[in-house]
Amino acid sequence: MKTAMIWGANGGIGQALTTQLITEDWNVFATGRKVEELNDKATLTIQADVTNAFSVQDAILSAGYEVDEIDLWIYAAGDITSSSVEEMEPEKWQEILGANLTGAYLTTHFSLPLLAEDAYLIYLGAVSERLRLPGLSAYAAAKSGLEAFAEALRKEERKRRVMVVRPGAVATPFWDKVPMRLPKDAAPPEKVAKRILNAYLEGYTGVLDLT
Numbered sequence: 001m002k003t004a005m006i007w008g009a010n011g012g013i014g015q016a017l018t019t020q021l022i023t024e025d026w027n028v029f030a031t032g033r034k035v036e037e038l039n040d041k042a043t044l045t046i047q048a049d050v051t052n053a054f055s056v057q058d059a060i061l062s063a064g065y066e067v068d069e070i071d072l073w074i075y076a077a078g079d080i081t082s083s084s085v086e087e088m089e090p091e092k093w094q095e096i097l098g099a100n101l102t103g104a105y106l107t108t109h110f111s112l113p114l115l116a117e118d119a120y121l122i123y124l125g126a127v128s129e130r131l132r133l134p135g136l137s138a139y140a141a142a143k144s145g146l147e148a149f150a151e152a153l154r155k156e157e158r159k160r161r162v163m164v165v166r167p168g169a170v171a172t173p174f175w176d177k178v179p180m181r182l183p184k185d186a187a188p189p190e191k192v193a194k195r196i197l198n199a200y201l202e203g204y205t206g207v208l209d210l211t
Contacts, residue, residue: 003027005063005070007050007107008077009042010034012172013124018042018191029063032077050103052096053110060110069116072200076124081180082135082178093138098186100142104149117159122202123150125164127211130195136178142147147207154205161205167192168211 004021008014009030018041030042031050038045044066048059052187063070074199081092104123115121128143147164154162169186192210199208 001025001027002071003029003043003067003069004029004072004074005029005111006074006076007031007048007103008124009038009045011076011078011187012174013167013170013192013196014074014076014187015041017076017196020190020193020197021072026072027067029066031059048070050075051098052105053106056103056106056110060114064114070111070114070119071116072120072122073111073115074124075107076123077103077107078124078174079135080139080174080177083138084135085137088138096138097142097145100139101145101149104146108153112157115160118161120161121153121157121163122196122200123162123164125150125166125207127166127168127209151206161203163198163199163205164198164207165192166207166209166211191198 006014006018009018010032018028018030027043028047029044030038031046031048033049035045035047046059046062049055074175077099079096081096083092123146125146126143127142131140149160150164169183170192171182171186171188175182195210
């Protein structure tokens with residue numbers, strides 16, 4: 001039985017990925033700040049703050065007690081805010097970059113020793129060039145940086161496959177945090193999860209644009 005570890009499993013897409021993998025008989029280690037709702041939906045739930053190095057290390061240690069290696073590793077954590085550069089407090093800027101970019105580094109850095117030699121790493125990105133809008137500077141900058149980070153990682157970890165997913169508009173609670181309407185054609189998270197896992201099965205690497 002293969003094992004997946006999903007960071008940000010309590011989010012819309014993270015939950016959908018957890019559910020689908022469990023139905024396909026995977027071991028799924030679901031991590032997030034609030035994982036109580038996932039206790040009966042995953043093999044193991046681990047509370048973790050992706051922006052805190054000690055918390056991430058503890059999560060990896062918990063996973064290492066259960067398995068020798070991780071086959072599929074997914075970073076689905078993230079956050080968004082809408083605030084102009086003039087009005088945004090530095091703490092909020094750091095919070096958004098932390099959830100979307102610094103957290104990706106921390107979880108990757110501490111996870112690498114536990115990953116299988118041919119492990120697959122997936123990062124949930126965004127169509128960042130379409131998000132260079134008033135109020136979204138932090139989010140757009142973080143997601144652009146995430147793609148650069150993943151591309152460099154792919155060249156460093158040549159035996160492992162690395163993919164960044166650009167899902168487009170997805171019907172998740174993210175939209176409650178921005179002053180924009182949810183597009184009528186927004187995809188349900190279950191559909192996005194299925195397409196991500198299909199790309200995994202096909203061995204896709206690089207940037208996967210689902211728009």
